[in-house]
Structures are given as structure tokens and as C-alpha cells.
Amino acid sequence: MRKLSYKLIIFLMLGCLAFVYMYSKLNLSSHSNTYQSIKKLRKNDGMMKTLSEKVVLSFVVCDSRFNESLNVVKSVLLFTPNPVHFVIFTDDSLRKKIEKILNKWGDITNNQLTFELHKINFPEAHREDWMNLFSKCAAQRLFIPKLLPHIDSMIYVDTDTLFLGPVEELWHHFSLFNNSQMSGMALEDDNPNISWYPRFAKHPFYGKYGLNSGVMLMNLTRMRNFGWVDYVTPIMLRWKLNIPWGDQDIINIIFHYHERTVYVLSCRYNYRSDQCMYGDACSDAATQGVFLLHGSRGAFHNNKQPAFQVFFYNNITT
Template sequence: MKRFPFYTTLILIIIFSVSTILYLNSKISMRNTKLYSNHQNKRIFKSKLMKKNDEVVLSFVVCDSRFNESLNLLKSGLIFTQSSLHVVIFAEDDLHKKFNSTLTKWKMLIARPFTFELHKINFPEANRKDWMNLFSKCAAQRLFIPALLPHVDAMIYVDTDTLFLGPIEILWNYFTKFKATEISALALEDENPNVSWYPRFAKHPFYGKCGLNSGVMLMNLTRMREFGWIDYITPIMLRWKSNIPWGDQDIINIIFHYHERAVHELSCRYNYRSDQCMYGDACADATFNGIFVLHGSRRAFYSDKQPAFQAVHRAIEEFEIGADLSPKMLLVNMEKYLNETTPSNCGNLKDAFLKIPTETFKKHYNLPDR
């Protein structure tokens, strides 16, 4: 009987071992990227819907030169809201003193309840460098919030380049409309798949036919924790990091691709970007009912290419919290700057920019008709 030489046996053992490792890795990879079974996709969450008129919780992340931009965002919320507002800010260490100083001063100048809490930027040590610089510095912090804020039930998360044009509590009340399977609310990246970025260019799974834009995100943190949100984000990042140019937004799209019933879709008027108007009217709801949240993505608030966005941003930036400036003056300046802009497709929809601020001030400050 012939015997295999020792080296032949050794080679067979090595081949078998490598094959076993590759097989196990492939199973792990499939588990991590094919995220949810059909059972999970039909999951019903036990946490109750929130009641109306609860304290509104707003959150954002600030790094680098975004401090002034974030103050303008917060100012827009304080101008229009009539509810108690609690703000949760994740910021680099050197910004904490500036936030404390400014917001403590604002608290004394505002009649309505306004509180805030500051947190350091906090990523897992493993892959920290990848997380820190995914898309833009610190932007991925939002993905870890369900674990970082165990004391918070829900929040509205917004990018710092957004502005509220109406009372935040109206958007907050969408939490009460969530179905039992829904953990978050976002607007679509675009309503037309022929022009949306995701179906044309994405090299990864994404939500629905057009993908989601994450600039405004209602987060039911209690349900996200039940869902196991944190368990999925690192495997997704490691699997797709070479193909996710929009960073945290792409990770959110990948998760909700596999769990579409977890999303409550918001109208484009709650995340209105230049994409909705630069080539014509692509958000009929905003045109008819008014823009509620203006999102200056791709630096629309600072670019001469989007003068209408610049005009609204300028009016809010010039409004001083606590100064003897009436809301009527803010509205006058907003309309004045819009009228002074160079012609543009977005500028042609001037009434969409002014409708919600006008209605809000008339209701709460008895302003005369325009």
C-alpha cells in the first residue's frame, strides 16, 4: 500500500484549513451584509408612540469650522419654536467652552424653556480613524447616538447646514405617526429615480428606488436600541467603506435597504435642498405648503450659485437672539434679500421660502398680511 509523502499530507492539511477559514469568513460576511431576515423585517416594536407637546429634543454634530453654522441652525429653531427645546450637541473639545458661553447667554434671553447638553466626540477605538474621517470629519458620530444617549428616548437629528423655517414641534409630532415597525423618518434623496444619485451611481444597496437623504433624521432611539442598530454599522462600514462616498448617509441607506418597513418617509419640504428647485420645481409639496426645513447641502448657503438659499441664511444670521428685533423685521429682511437676488430657478419659488415663516409669525405675533 502506497503512503503519501509527509509534504503531500502537509499541503493537503493547509489547503483544507485555508478552505475552512475562507468558508467561515464568507458566512460571517454574508451575515454582516445581508442584515435582516424576513422575521426581522416584519418586527413590531413594543415601545409606545410619544405624545404630542413633549419636550422637543434636537441634536447635531460639530467639528472643524462648523461652529457659527451650527449657531445659525440653533437660532432658526429658537426663533420659530413655541415649545420647550432641549439641544444635544456633540462637538470637539475646543468648542465646548464657546458653546457653553453662547448658549448660557441665550438661555437668559429666551422666555421659553431652553436647555442643552454637550458631549465629546466619541468613536470606538477600533476603526476610530475610519469613523472620524468618513465623508467629513465627525459626521459619522450620529450613527452611534443610540448607544451614547441611553437616557434619551427620541430626537430630531439635523446636519449643521440646515435651517428651520417653522416650529420644530410640528416636525417632532411626526413621531406620533410612526407605524409599529418604524424606527426613523427621513426624506428621499430625490423623488425621480432618473435624476437621483443613488440609482445612477451607487455601488452599494440603498433604500427604495431613490435612496434617502440623511440631513434631517427623526430617530426613535428607544426603538433603534431594540432593533440592535449599533451591531450593524461597523460590519457595514468595513464591508463597503471603499464604495460609500457619502459616508454615514450611505450606511443608513444600506441598513434601510434591508429593512424598508423601518422607515417613515418625510416629505421633501422637511429636507429641502437645491436639488428640489435648481432645475425646476421638483417638490410640489413645498411649493404648495411651504418649505419647512431648508438644507444648504453642497454649501448652498455660501455659494453664489444659489442666491435664494443665501438670502434666507443671511436674514437668519443677522437676527440677534435677545436683541430688540421683532419677528416682523426678520420676515422683512428675508423677503428683501430674496427680492434682491439674481434670477434663478430656486428664486422663482420665493413664496415657498416665505410661506411658513409668514404663517408662523402671523399666528404667534399677530402680524398683518403681507
């Protein structure tokens, strides 16, 4: 009996030791997995942060751009289930129409869409110059950092743009800015034989090829700290006879002298007819697809680019 009890005690001790060993091993494995998970979360912290924020998107619309502007909104909502806040600058003639339609769409989407409307607001000094620079109201975007003190960051787009993917993907690029960068844009072109700026510009411009401002990530807080609005009027007065692209040229002049403040976006986030007119000039779009289509120079409405035109009318307006 005593011999049996010794055997039982030894058996129980061995069992306890085995249990302790297995528990320690599992616990270490759990800690290792937890550590790896924490590392992964830290690595993706920027993405987590941007996904938790409500996307803010802005555009300026006057005159005949009304239908285009509605298509911007539709294309954004088509590709995301998440809330999006639109900040729209418009003139008095369109304000009520926009408000009525967007209120209706807000109800339909269960308030996925929220918006705020602002009047066109230029400084009284040189107001007419600003109002008609390039196209009516287009230069309003230059003054947005001062006009929207309650907004930290936003995506600005021209009204002749269409999203072909979730807006959160573009918004995520804010988290990739370094400490010096305050704005993100694509190059006008990355081929000196195609890009307008190295061939024709009579003013300073960004880098070798210039920037296209049809899609612009704007960290408004950093732009305010930079003193952005203080630059634009002196530049306009100095160069107004040599800036055919208006506000875009002014943006290029500023960033010519402050290149480190620019985050360069891929051409797939601002895909224009230039990228396909002379062959495939946007390799990212060829491999990853076009994310945002920009129908600049009337590409959605004239017969020079039928693919752009067909896409705009058949896939969005119907």
C-alpha cells in the same frame, strides 16, 4: 275654587312634563357633544402626546461648522415659544465657546433653551476611519442610540439646516410612526433622472431613490432594540471604498434590508437645492411651503445657489 285648583294642578303637571322633556333632550345633546369631543380627543391623542413632550433636537459640530450650528439653534427658537432641549456632540476646541453662548441664550430666553454637550466618541477600533468618514465627526450620529440611553426620541439635523416653521410640527411625525418604524427621513429625490443613488451608487440603498439623512427622526429606543450600532461597523468595513456620502450611505444600506422600519417624510421637511435646480421637484413645498431648508453641498456659502445664500446670511445671521 276647587275647579281652579284642578286647573292649577293640571298646569303644574304639564309644566313638569315639559321640563322633564326639555331636560332629557338637553342632557342627550350634552352626552352626544361629550362623546364627539372624546372621539376627537382620541383621534388627536398622538398630537396631544407629542405636544406635551419637550422637543429634543441634536446635531454634531466640529471644525468650521460652529456658526452654522448656532444658526440651527436660532432658527428653532425663532419659530416656537415652547421649550426645546438640544443635545450637541462637539470636539474640545468648540466646547467652551458653545457652552458660553448657549448659557447666555438660555438666560435671555428664560430657559426655553436647555442643552447637554457630549464629546466626540467613536469606538477605538477604526476610530480614524470613523473620524474622517465623509467629513470630520459626521459619522458620530451612527452611534447616538448607544451614547444616549436616557433619551427615547430626538430629531437629528445636519448643521447646514434652517427651520422655517415650528419644530413641534416635525416632532408630531413621531406619533404617526407605526409599530415597525424607528426612523423618519425624506427621499434623496423622487425622480430617477435626478436622484444620485439610482444613477451612481455602488452599494445597496433604500427603495428606488435612496434617503437623505440631513434631517432624521430617530426613535432611539427602537433603534437600540433593533441593535442599530451592531450593524454600522461591519457595513463600513465592507463598503468603505464605495460610500462617498459616508454615514448617509451606511444608513441607506441598513434600510435597504429593513425598508419597513422607515417613515418617509415629505421633501418640504428637507428641502435642498436639488428640489429647485431642475424645476420644481417638490410639490409639497410648492403648495404648503418649505418647512426646513437644507443647504447641502455648500449651498449656503457658494455662489451657485444665490437664493439659499441670501436667505442664510440676510435673514438669520443679521
